[in-house]
Amino acid sequence: MLRLRPYQRASLDALADDWARGGRSGLVVLPTGAGKSLVIAALIRETLERAPGARVAVVTHSRELIAQNHAELLALWPGAPAGIVSAGLRRRDEDAQVVFCGIQTVWNRLDRLGHLDLVVVDEAHLIPRSADTRYGRFLDAARAASPDLKLVGLTATPYRLDSGRLDEGAGRVFDRIVHEAQVGDLIRDGYLSLLVSKATATVLDVSGVPRRGGDYVPGALEAAVNRDAVTRAAVAEMVAYGAGRRAWLAFCAGVAHAAAVRDAVRAEGYSCEAVSGETPPAERDRVIRAFREGRLRCLTSVGVLATGFNVPGTDLIALLRPTESTGLYVQQVGRGLRRAPGKADCLVLDYAGLVRRHGPVDALSANAVARALKLGGEAPRAKPCPGCGALIALNASTCEACWTEPEADPDAAAPHAAEADDSRILSAAAAPAGWRTVEGWRLAAEPAGGATALGVTFVVAGGHRIRLGLEQTGYPREKAVAWWRRLGGGDPPPMSVAEALERQDELVRPEALRVAPSGRLSETVELRLPDGAVWRDTSRVG
Structure with a gap:
């Protein structure tokens, strides 16, 4: 049962x-x-x-x-x-x-x-x-x-x-x-995927867009953001960040904007389709099926995928539709929360300033949002880390992604900052304590259950070792490939341990590691990579 x-x-x-x-x-x-x-x-x-x-x-x-x-x-x-x-x-x-x-x-x-x-x-x-x-x-x-x-x-x-x-x-x-x-609790417990948010160099300007009914007027919004130079710059960033990711989902401001983003992605050499409320149901089903099966790298959308869209492998979300609606923001970001084999996390690229405006997604409980709405909700509640660009709470003293200590924010004491501070920032909610510096590592072939696995031994206080079942099939193979890629290994992933050892120069040693139990028979391992990114994985032990 x-x-x-x-x-x-x-x-x-x-x-x-x-x-x-x-x-x-x-x-x-x-x-x-x-x-x-x-x-x-x-x-x-x-x-x-x-x-x-x-x-x-x-x-x-x-x-x-x-x-x-x-x-x-x-x-x-x-x-x-x-x-x-x-x-x-x-x-x-x-x-x-x-x-x-x-x-x-x-x-x-x-x-x-x-x-x-x-x-x-x-x-x-x-x-x-x-x-x-x-x-x-x-x-x-x-x-x-x-x-x-x-x-x-x-x-x-x-x-x-x-x-x-x-x-x-x-x-x-x-x-x-x-x-x-709570989102943070379910991420911490391994039921939902970790989200990583980045501030982008390209920022959509909606300063002159009028509002109606609690959000931007759709036609005026699309006219403001659907600009060729801005779209090409945003897509160039998306491609740079998403090269190692397999399923990109972009939320756009209108039908023409979704088509423009689609065309820009295609111009960069990646497969992409656009769906909207105008897309016939059969065509929409075909496109989403191709995206779910991995035959389509990117999907651009307007108005149809913020709810009810279930593709667990989605590992990059591009927020290209500015909105005053906290609910729409949470629904869009939520498309990346499902876990999938080989998926380490979901990267959220925030071109629209939504994380700053609405706050970290795991801080948006019903009570917190209701209080913020009563106060008028205009002041930003998050800021980009000066070290890695990750979006963090206004009052955060340290970035959980790269451990940079941002300068004090003069607006940190504003009423909206206080409201957002009632709950923990996503990375703090999702991460156990106890980083250990990785002084070195060793890779070797090791026996594992009658087969051969790639053993990776991290030289840290207390020691830590993982075994990657590259020669196995099914989920063990998917798990091993996920580790290989997140450690910097290129595609195609090796089919054997011997090949992996020959290609070990492709891998990048993590700077730090921390491990915490996440259940009686499982543990959560986090690696902080040299570029500041943090990868989190939960596996069975024993």
Whole structure:
């Protein structure tokens, strides 16, 4: 039987406790990549185990999420009495006990669905505050038909720029947040990928762009940032940083801007496609499949991939769309949080100044964002490290990436800096203590489980050794290749230990190393490389 991760189990337990106290409308906040689909599946199964006759609807906005959530339930429970109601997927299984629905299809068709006991809304931050909307009308009708209806919302971003938390204020849909898992905690525990953020030399200028409805006016924004010289400079940086990375995702300011970035990437010699709301569904599916399978290096997007996009291998995100929306910023960055074999971290290139404006992503809890919104949210809350360019908290005394000590920032005492300081900067949250200087290293062939592995012995206080299974297949090989590349080894990776030893001059010795247990049978190893980058890897031991 599938065993949920501790934070997933905790979210369902918190929801059950809220129901036991009479709650009927609770929010569960889980970061992107934390497994919301699995939590939804487990919630449905446990609900029907307690009440075999209950009817459940899972409602969201995109056909990709509908199909993903439906597939997750069938993977957990192959015999689940589940169907799909979605015009986009051309299915109307309205009589199923559990229905996965598109809000565009069901908002005015509740009579076809009948009585519901539980409604789950995925990406709940997309529910408008006004009751006179599709979500509002659907939920009002569902409650009128079923006075005891329970409502559960799941989201990574339980707030909006213009109206604060989803569980506060007039017209709120949810009563309270019953559980919130923190990005920094899940990175530290090895469930999510480490994020590395860099300030870029190219900066998009939006000083003259007007605002409307809490964000920049789209046409004016695109006109400001879609400039050929700026695009070419930004893409040149992206290519330089991304040469050793395999899946780049660029968020752009409009359809023409996404096409311009795509063309600039292609001009640099890399495969790239653009997708937007105007892209036909079949074409969008084809492009995303090619990106997921590694046949496409870069994907540029406007308006369609900030939510519901699931490609774990994404290891570079280019933020080329300035936004005042903290929620959109977190959703975009969240596309890089999923872990994947061979993926060491995800690099975020911030051309739009979003990390400075909104703060480190692991500091953006619901409470922190709500407080910042009440204060007006204009002052920057992060700054680039003068040593390596990594974006760090305004009040940080040391950069966790390269250990440079920035000069004191005269704005560090501003109200917004104080708000951002309530939580830890991402790198501090994700990293154990105890760096040890690497004085030297030795590479040699070593026996490992009846095979030969590349043994790497680091000369540090207390010693440390790893074995790279370059001659193995599957995950051990992927793991070894990830280590090879992060230590500076070129492509193609060696197929044998003997070849690796012949090519060991390609490798760059780390400057420092630190190790910490991350569970009873695993440990986290971090290497600080000469260029200031830090690589973090969690592996089984023993």
